Amino acid sequence: MNITEILFYAISAIAIISGLLVVANPFTRDPVASAIALVISLLSVAGLFILQGAFFLAAIQLIIYAGAVIVMFLFILMLSHSSAYWPKPRYIKGLLTVVIVGGLCWVLIKRLLPDAPLPFDEVRLTIGSTKAIGKSLFTDYILATETASVLLMMAMVGVVWITKRN
Amino acid sequence: MDNQTKLIMIAPEKYIIISTILFCTGLAGVVGRTNILIMLMSIELMLNAGNLALVAFSQIHGLDGQVLAFFVISLAAAEVAVGLALVTEMFKLKKSSQTDDLKELKM
Numbered sequence: 001m002n003i004t005e006i007l008f009y010a011i012s013a014i015a016i017i018s019g020l021l022v023v024a025n026p027f028t029r030d031p032v033a034s035a036i037a038l039v040i041s042l043l044s045v046a047g048l049f050i051l052q053g054a055f056f057l058a059a060i061q062l063i064i065y066a067g068a069v070i071v072m073f074l075f076i077l078m079l080s081h082s083s084a085y086w087p088k089p090r091y092i093k094g095l096l097t098v099v100i101v102g103g104l105c106w107v108l109i110k111r112l113l114p115d116a117p118l119p120f121d122e123v124r125l126t127i128g129s130t131k132a133i134g135k136s137l138f139t140d141y142i143l144a145t146e147t148a149s150v151l152l153m154m155a156m157v158g159v160v161w162i163t164k165r166n
Numbered sequence: 167m168d169n170q171t172k173l174i175m176i177a178p179e180k181y182i183i184i185s186t187i188l189f190c191t192g193l194a195g196v197v198g199r200t201n202i203l204i205m206l207m208s209i210e211l212m213l214n215a216g217n218l219a220l221v222a223f224s225q226i227h228g229l230d231g232q233v234l235a236f237f238v239i240s241l242a243a244a245e246v247a248v249g250l251a252l253v254t255e256m257f258k259l260k261k262s263s264q265t266d267d268l269k270e271l272k273m
Contacts, residue, residue, distance in 0.1 A: 008176050012184045019188050022207055023195035031203045031263075038207050041188075045214050048181065054221045054232050057239075061217075064239055069210065069246050076250050077203060080257045087200070087264065097198035105190035109183055118178050118226055136233050148240045155244035159251040 008051055015044035024094070035073045042066045056130040181222035188215035200265045202256065206249050213242045 021037035042065045049058035137145050188211060195208025217235040224231025253263065260267045 004176060008180070012180075015184065016187055016191070019191040019211055022211060023191055023199065023204070031201055031207075034204050034207055038210065041211065042214060045188075045218055048184070048218060049221055051176065052181065052221050052225055054224070054235075057217070057221060057232055057235055060236065060239055061214075064243055065210070065214070069243060072246060072250055073203070073207065076253060080254070080263060087266070094198055097194050101190050101194040101197065104193070105186060108186050108190070112186070113179055113182065132229055133232055133236070136229055137236070141233055141237075144237055148237055151244050152240060155247050159247050162248070162251040162255060 004051065008048070011044045011047040011051070015041050015048065018044065029089070032074070032077050035070060035077060038073070039066055039070050042070070056133050178222040178225045181225075182219055185215045185219040185222065188212075188218065202253055202263050202265055205265070206246065206253070209249075210242060210246065213238055213245075 018037045018040040022034045022041060025033050025037070027033070042061060046058040046061040046066070049055075049061060192208040192211035192215060195211065196205050199205055199208070217238050220231040220235040220238070222231075224235075256268070257263060
């Protein structure tokens, strides 16, 4: 077992455990704890991106998800925190959800993966560079890039309109 | 070069299993919780699991998966902005972030 495998299993365990803590925290029902667990899960997934050689995506993940998105979540949580109330957990519904979704997860893992190991290129690290992604974004995927920019613009205008109208 | 090739010796199937577990965790959060902020966070978790699967498949098929994951990240940013704006409006109207309080359309 080399260092990469140790890193992979450690980071995956952190990602899954903090992902579970986002959904169901046994200690508190405060959404702020969920937001902090979400940060840890997103950072772990960024670590998994680095292990796969996707350095650009890892950086984008850190900047956008762990930076912007979580800060927005924490803003909303802190601003709406004062009069928030948390009802009692409904254990029957929670148990039913865990059973159904756990069964779905089991079926997905069992049936979705092929029997033979997937072929993969071991020298992907040099290819997963920022330059190649940027070139691909502005040649093959130029329409999708423009659409994404229009989408972000519309989201910005929509957010301002939603929150500012009286 | 030897170090670089050794860095990514893990098979993509393992990443896909991790991605499936994370996706199902987020799905359980969307279905099982009633706090709308935690539901939004679970949606983020699901999108992130999808990104992990896309990057794992880009180990096999080339760089297209990473480009698609980039678009998913930008879409998630737009989605969370609009979602949180709607949550603030809901909080102004209902003084609550529980989905149980939204029952105007219930017969």
